[in-house]
Amino acid sequence: MVNYSPATLDATFAALADPTRRQILQRLSEQPQRVTDLAGPFAMSLPAVSKHLRILEDAGLLTRRRLGREHHLQLEPAPLRDAQSWIEHYRRFWEGSLDALAEYLEKPTPLTKPKKKKRKKT
Amino acid sequence: MVNYSPATLDATFAALADPTRRQILQRLSEQPQRVTDLAGPFAMSLPAVSKHLRILEDAGLLTRRRLGREHHLQLEPAPLRDAQSWIEHYRRFWEGSLDALAEYLEKPTPLTKPKKKKRKKT
C-alpha cells in the first residue's frame, strides 16, 4: 500500500512548481554539476540559485557532495517516483470519474443532500 | 513532441503542493460535488475552500457548472496528464543519470570547467 506522506508531497510538488527549479533538475538529469555550472545560464544571482538548490535538497530531489570547495549536485529520483505515483493513482479514479459523472447526470439528481456517500477514506 | 508549457506546469504543480487541494481532488475523483459538500470535512471556513477551488479551477484541474445556486465541481484530468508526463519524461533521464554519475566518477574528473556539455535543450 502506498502511503503518500502529505508533507513529502507538499515539498516535492512545491519544488516542481518553479520553472527555474524544473530546469535545474532537467540539467542535472544530463549530468551532475556544480553550483556555478548550474547558475551559469540563469539571469539571476548565485545566491538565488543557491536558494533554489536548498529547496530541491530539502525536498530530497537532489543530494550534495562536497569536493573541496565545490559542491556537486546529484539527482535523487525517489520523491519524484512518489509524486508520479500519487498522480497516477488518482488519475485512474479521475478518468473513471468521467463515467461516474455520466451516471450522475442521468440519475434523477438527488443532489439536495448527497452527504451519505462518505464511505471511503477521507 | 511534448511541449510542457512552463506556466501550465507551474500552476499544476503549485495547485498540487497543498494538502487541502490534493484532498479536494481526491474526493472529487470519487464523485462530482458541490462547494459545501467539499468544505464539510475541512476545519476551515467556506471562503477558504472557495479560494482553493478557484486555484484548482485556474490551474484547469476542475471545471465548474452552475446549477441554480449550486456550483458543481468536476475533475479535469488533462493538466494532470501533462504533469505526470513531465515527471515521467525526466525521470527516465534521472534513473539513467545514475549511470552517468558512475561514469563521471571514474573519469579523471576534468571538473574545473565542464561547460562544454550544453548541446541539448536548455
Add this chain to the structure above:
DNA sequence: ATAATAGTTAACCATATGGTTAACTATTCG
C-alpha cells in the same frame, strides 16, 4: 601570505499564499 574562486548566510524588499471575518449576490423555500 595574499589573492582568487566556490559557495553560503544575512538582511532586506516586493509580492504571493493561506487563512480569517464581514458583507455581498443569487437562488430557493414558505
Add this chain to the structure above:
DNA sequence: CGAATAGTTAACCATATGGTTAACTATTAT
C-alpha cells in the same frame, strides 16, 4: 413578499517565496 441557503468578494493579517546586495567562510592557486 421575506427568510434561508449556496457561494463569492472584499478587506485584512501573518507567513512564505523569490529575488537582491553585502558580508562572510572555506578552499585553492600564486
